[in-house]
Amino acid sequence: MRNLLNFIIKYSTWFVFTFYVLISCILLVKSSDNHFSLYVSSANAIGGVIYRTSSEVTDYFGLLSVNQRLQESNAKLENEVLNLRNQLAQYKVLAQDTTGAIRSHRFGYIGASVINNSVRHPRNHFTIDRGSADGVNPGMGVVDQSGVVGIVDVTGKNTARVISLLNQNQHFSAKIKDTPYVGSLTWRGEDPSVAFLEEVPRHARFHIGDTIVTSGFSTTFPEGIDIGTVMGKVKTTDDTFLVLKIRLASNFKTLGTVRVIKDALKQELDSIRNIGAYE
DSSP states (O other): OHHHHHHHHHTHHHHHHHHHHHHHHHHHHHHOHHHHHHHHHHHHHHHHHHHHHHHHHHHHHHHHHHHHHHHHHHHHHHHHHHHHHHHHHHHHHHHHOTTOOOOOSOEEEEEEEEEEEOOSSSEEEEEESOOGGGTOOTTOEEEOSSSEEEEEEEEOSSOEEEEEEEETTOOEEEEETTSSOEEEEEOOSSOTTEEEEEEEETTOOOOTTOEEEEOOOSSSSOTTOEEEEEEEEEOOSOSSEEEEEEEESSOGGGOOEEEEEEETTHHHHHHHHHHHHTO
16 A cells, blocks of 8 residues: 555656646537547547457458368368269279279368478478378378379378478379370479479370379379479480470469378278289
8 A cells, every 4th residue: 555655646746747638638629619529530530440450350360260161161072073083983984894893982182271381492391280180191192272282291190291292302193184195293493383294105195285184093192183284395315205394283382271182092002002012
């Protein structure tokens, strides 16, 4: 109590000054209609700015929630499309072989956000906010809304590191869409929007603008996911294979929302391949 009294006595001059200023403002506003109108309009303007700022902040955080729900919705829709494609392919097989069995729901997606990314190094990686607790495992393919972006390399409980397509050490099996011509897609450490499809058979037919897609020759990616488009042929001294310059479909500088591909048959197919490798 004594400290409070000492504080009041010490700053009594300021308290008196503030009191008189408030009384003066009140008398000034009430003494004239013009002053009162000015006060009301000023108060409304200041209040409007405060409410507008508050609304913008609230809307921003609301958008984060909306964006998360959209990611989940997109992942579900991608799952449905992928499963329908898989079932259609199985029905086509059944049309030729009635003893076959339909394997539906082979592939699925796990939605994720990129939380760290690089495009300036020879061997680039990026990090996503999903890990082993979400079902993400090494070797799973990763795509965004435009096409292939990488392969999961290392997983933690809640995060995972992805080998970017922009990595000189990583090769992707790809082909010219609607053709049997398969090659090895690689990035040469230069333009982050350009890669090269190597080991394409010399007799392969292609046109500028043809779409390059995943070949489906692995458990990492299903067949037919976009990678990019053909820009032209690269001159080489190799008389056996062609090298095609590819404009990548995805913008690696702005990676945000991605999806990790689950393959229900991956473990089984990989184990079979490993058995063959040791024979």
